[in-house]
Amino acid sequence: MEDDVTPGKGNKHGADWYRTLVEELNDLATVVDTDGTITYVSPAVTRILGYDPDELIGHEGYEFVHPDDRERNAEAVKTVLSNPSESETVEVRFQHADGSWRWIEATMRNRLDDGLIGGILLSSRDITERKEYEIEVRERAEEYEALLNNVEDAIFLIDVTGADGDLKFEFERLSPSYERQTGITTEEVRGRTPRKVFGDEQGAELEANYHRCVNAGEPISYQEELQVGEEARFWQTKLAPVVTDDEITRLIGVTRNVTDRVERERHLRQQNERLDEFASVISHDLRNPLTVAQGRATLLTEQAESEHLDPLLRALNRMEAIVGDTLTLARQGDTISETESVNLTNLVGKCWATVDTDDATIEIVDDLTFQGDPDRLQHVFENLFRNAVEHGGSDVTVRVGRHGEQGIYVEDDGPGIPADKREEVLEPGHSSARGGTGFGLTIVNRIVEAHGWTLSVTEGTDSGARFEMAE
Secondary structure, X not given: OOOOOOOOOOOHHHHHHHHHHHHHOOOEEEEEOOOOEEEEEOOHHHHHHOOOHHHHOOOEHHHHEOHHHHHHHHHHHHHHHHOOOOEEEEEEEEEOOOOOEEEEEEEEEEOOOOOOOOOEEEEEEEOHHHHHHHHHHHHHHHHHHHHHHXXXXXXXXXXXXXXXXXXXXXXXXXXXXXXXXXXXXXXXXXXXXXXXXXXXXXXXXXXXXXXXXXXXXXXXXXXXEEEEOOEEEEEEXXXXXXXXXXXXXXXXXXXXXXXXXXXXXXXHHHHHHHHHHHHHHHHHHHHHHHHHHHHXXXXXXXXXXXXXXXXXXXXXXXXXXXXXXXXXXXXXXXXXXXXXXXXXXHHHHHHHHHOOOOOOEEEEOOOOEEEEOHHHHHHHHHHHHHHXXXXXXXXXXXXXXXXXXXXXXXXXXXXXXXXXXXXXXXXOOOOOOOOOOOOXXXXXXXXXXXXXXXXXXXEOOOOOEEEEEEO
């Protein structure tokens, strides 16, 4: 009669068959007795954990389990021993032969049905890569939560579903900052489209930007107006796509409330419009009759003698200077939107040539190139040079050079400006020079500010006045 080789019958052929099967498996097979001592380890242990089987047999398995995982491992063993028909799967860190820790997923079963080997059978596999990935994902999720919960800018997440021609956008989540600034909560919008949340008109505008981002396949930035509650707010938004398996599945939006800035810019535009109107009135309604008066006064000096004519001409000329400076002040304070490369030496030379400098000397200490509006900057340097000559005398020395990284200074060796007067000299109408309009340094300050720079007045190298322009 032939031997029965069916596993579970307890004969030699059955044991050999079973052992061959276990040894050929990629997973690690281990048998431990009821007190935890390892009685068998399959050859896969060398590939997975770097040990020869004999190095583990006779040792308690707990010795190789990470201390933080031993309690969890012991609970699984206890469950299997108390419930013979049950199996337990546990994930623990097991020490590799090189001393490192490897994550092992072990499924425990209480003894084999054939009774050939007693104790507990563990079928284990190395899941280190999976666990490391899970840990990385969890850490990123925690970082993401921290960012979402603490960043000042408002953040919103949009789910993208559907085909290219029929995309659907639904709100997934809002950051706490978004909720605080709008009064809208995640619970109110989750799973709803922009049209359902903000109405057809505003929702269509939002979806148009979402479509634009999907079509671009890259981040986009834009400014939008959104009605929130009873008021309209302006937002500067950056929208970025999230790609999964070569498809955009989500949009992440970061938006900042810029209502104050927009309203401030609108107010400035209105001010500039009024200034333009004012400049137009001065230019046409005042300058024309002033020119006529100057011409008639000049003719009178040629036809008659009077002690009143010279003072009259001086007064009319002063009025002309005031009108000119007022026009410059009104037209040069607008924020500069377009700049070009400006060479300091060339600009200074051009401005110095247009000012009546008598015997004054100009020294260009540093040469540099920067971005600016050369036409407006010409007013800056001409006024500063004229100011130096008026206060420092005809033989004053003026120096121009680099201040800091990209700043510029203009200084002279004149009498300087007292510390308590340095802010006043930039105010409209302030002049210490006889016949001055008081607008020269105000114009300088306005043009500097229009460039996004700051003008500072301080003491020069030779105790004169020094004007520093820097971002």
